[in-house]
Amino acid sequence: MTVSPGTARPGQGPGYVACMGVGMLQVDVGDLTFDVRTDGPDDGPPVLLLHGFPETSLSWSAVTPLLAQTGLRTYAPDQLGYSPGARPLDVDAYALTNLVQVTADLMTALDVPVAHVVGHDWGANVAWGLAAWHPDRVRTLTAVSAPHPTAYTLAYRADPEQKERSSYIALFRQEGRAEEVLLADGARRLRRVLEAPGLPAEAVDAYVAQLSAPGALTAALNWYRALSSGNHVDPVDVPTTYVWSDGDVAVGRTAAEACADQVTADYRFVELSGISHWVPEQAPEQLARTVLDRIASAGALTP
Template identity: 55%
Template sequence: MEIKARGLVFDVHEGGPTDGEPVLLLHGFPQDHREFDLILPRLHAAGLRTYAMDQRGYSPGARPADVAGYTMDSVTADALAVLDALGIEQAHVVGHDWGAQVGWHLAARHPDRVRTLTAISVPHPRALLLALRVRPSQQARLAYVGLFRSPVAEKLLLAQHALALRLMLRPIGVRAEQYVAAMREPGRLTGGLNWYRALRAEQGADLEPVTVPTTYVWSDRDGVVGLTAALRTRDWVRADYQLVAMRGVSHWVPEQAPRELADAVLARIGV
């Protein structure tokens, strides 16, 4: 369905029992709502109502041209506005990659709107900033961000039949092709990259600890986030907390380990 919010139109894909507890699912780059498709049957069978949102830059009706429109404040406000439009006062939030960043900001700044948080791959922003200061290896893991912020990023990622995108998503196999095809849509790749271009050096440095029940899912073959940031995330949660560490899994947890992720989400929600 299409949800009008903040002068934009967001594609939101709903499913599950209409009277189930609401779950807001927030995707990352370079994917979209479909990255959660493999866990949805388990969530629906547990009686949950899911809303998987194509975020700013990905929904065709929500692609501002100005990079300044892609700040974390803006994308967090989008999620709140969609909940408002759906008439949802509180939701369980599940986010991966950039969606996890939005989830951390929602839970920290608007705890009254978040029942539980399951953040996948990306840790609490302040834990990541700490790791960047003390671990050169964490700096190396995020070196790609400079490329994604560059004005030639679109050309490089789509060159040679989108070879770079395909290599990024190689762990998820044939499912990568649906995202590669989508990124050829005019404006979509630029919209996704603008999240990186709007990134501030100390983004999240002022974020308060999270006070809602939280699970952080980290995988030992994640090329983006190292162990230090994963372990120190605990320092920034003042509520029931669990770190779920997956072995042999890359950054693309929802599609590479859907059964284990669904277990973690359901355990956090308590159904």
């Protein structure tokens, strides 16, 4: 395992990061190389932030400074398929079980045995899986927008409104067709997915540029194509906060409120009013405050 910049010193194991403050690391996990944005003091309690579709680690850029100023050390990777050096071709590589294992392996490569984990959208799905299958790696969990996978599945089956909200997934699972539709006319449809009041135009441009690279959008859509009803996720026994916004077009209240049944540890439900699906960009102060409250509840920080 290799992390750069930074070199291991005598007595320090693989994954040592000789880095402080804002930066970008390249982290090797087997034959995969992940780009990881960092912020905060290198000896601060670690926080792992996992982005969703169709974004990158840039989505956390307004959140991480607020966490770092309290002494936390943040790691925000461009996830599997989003980092150019971590873009396997096999659809099965993007199954949730593998996404979670790769994330755990990335933590090991960063020399982060346990972290406070924050995930948005698809990143929240990975975070839920990490907390369920590797609870020893997750000190606290803050899941944003995407509910626990079991809560989502139950709502999808029972709630016609949630089924309608999820109808876009059928297009995303169509190999070739989805890429054609989303990238046509200067990626007009992809830009429309991201359109929301308060979402910085420069961020949208950056996301579209990254996903317009050869193979990038296909890799990101493979997360949807690898979806399987066989990937059951158990309830989590980790202190958890779930953040849902009432302006989210993809996730309705039924799925959001069902999360409470999927957490056996201390649980909090935070509802944001007037915010769309893009919570990290639209409500960074509220989200950072929520994350800090959750971390403080574990005795790891006094805001």
